[in-house]
Amino acid sequence: SYELTQPPSVSVSPGQTASITCSGDKLGDKYVCWYQQKPGQSPVLVIYQDSKRPSGIPERFSGSNSGNTATLTISGTQAMDEADYYCQAWDSSTVIFGGGTKLTVL
Amino acid sequence: QVQLQESGPGLVKPSQTLSLTCAVSGASISSGGYSWSWIRQPPGKGLEWIGHIYYSGNTYYNPSLKSRVTISVDTSKNQFSLKLSSVTAADTAVYYCARITTYYMDVWGKGTTVTVSS
Numbered sequence: 001s002y003e004l005t006q007p008p009s010v011s012v013s014p015g016q017t018a019s020i021t022c023s024g025d026k027l028g029d030k031y032v033c034w035y036q037q038k039p040g041q042s043p044v045l046v047i048y049q050d051s052k053r054p055s056g057i058p059e060r061f062s063g064s065n066s067g068n069t070a071t072l073t074i075s076g077t078q079a080m081d082e083a084d085y086y087c088q089a090w091d092s093s094t095v096i097f098g099g100g101t102k103l104t105v106l
Numbered sequence: 107q108v109q110l111q112e113s114g115p116g117l118v119k120p121s122q123t124l125s126l127t128c129a130v131s132g133a134s135i136s137s138g139g140y141s142w143s144w145i146r147q148p149p150g151k152g153l154e155w156i157g158h159i160y161y162s163g164n165t166y167y168n169p170s171l172k173s174r175v176t177i178s179v180d181t182s183k184n185q186f187s188l189k190l191s192s193v194t195a196a197d198t199a200v201y202y203c204a205r206i207t208t209y210y211m212d213v214w215g216k217g218t219t220v221t222v223s224s
Contacts, residue, residue, distance in 0.1 A: 001169065031208075031209040031210075033209065033210035033211075035153075035211075037153075042202060042214040042215065042216055042217055043153065043202075043211075043214055044214075045210060045211065045212055048208075048209070048210040048212075049208070049209065049210070054212070084152075086152065086153055088153075088210065088211070089209075090209050093166045094155070094166060094168065094169070095143070095145075095155035095158070095168075095206075096155070097145075097152060097153045097154065097155060098152075099152050100152040100153070
């Protein structure tokens with residue numbers, strides 16, 4: 001079965017750039033999206049179709065996808081960006097989630 | 107504005123069937139271009155896709171749950187439902203419903219907590 005691998009945790013200082021990776025076999029051939037989830041809340045879509053931002057998502061969120069790795073980049077990270085982030089892709093009509101990455105802003 | 111709301115028992119006994127409903131407002135579940143999904147999240151763990159359904163009735167399930175899962179749609183009530191049979195403590199989780207469009211979930215419900223315990 002298809003798997004997406006994310007680092008369990010990433011730390012970043014306020015104002016710096018955070019990069020969260022998501023890896024899978026030939027992932028660049030699939031569309032990847034990213035969700036942000038804060039404690040006690042539902043996930044929120046922050047990137048879809050590799051690099052598009054939904055309305056209302058700050059410009060500091062960006063995404064890319066090539067080869068075997070997709071990357072979520074948060075530029076000028078703010079304290080409010082501290083959350084769990086999940087990548088998601090499709091494989092043969094099934095939905096695959098990455099294991100999630102806890103982003104700590106310190 | 108599209109909204110989804112999960113409902114159902116918060117406590118289910120082991121070996122019984124978990125039943126949840128997701129009410130859709132602000133959009134017709136019969137409209138094309140979307141499918142309707144269930145996702146769960148065990149305490150302290152990540153997201154797990156359970157399955158999804160198109161308004162036509164076509165369903166797709168997580169292979170690891172397929173033998174126990176049924177997702178159905180009720181267009182007259184504009185809602186869709188989840189049934190998970192033979193539950194165990196491992197099925198304790200927050201259950202979310204979500205709308206899927208072109209490979210991503212753009213609208214999520216607030217989630218409902220289901221505990222499996224005698």
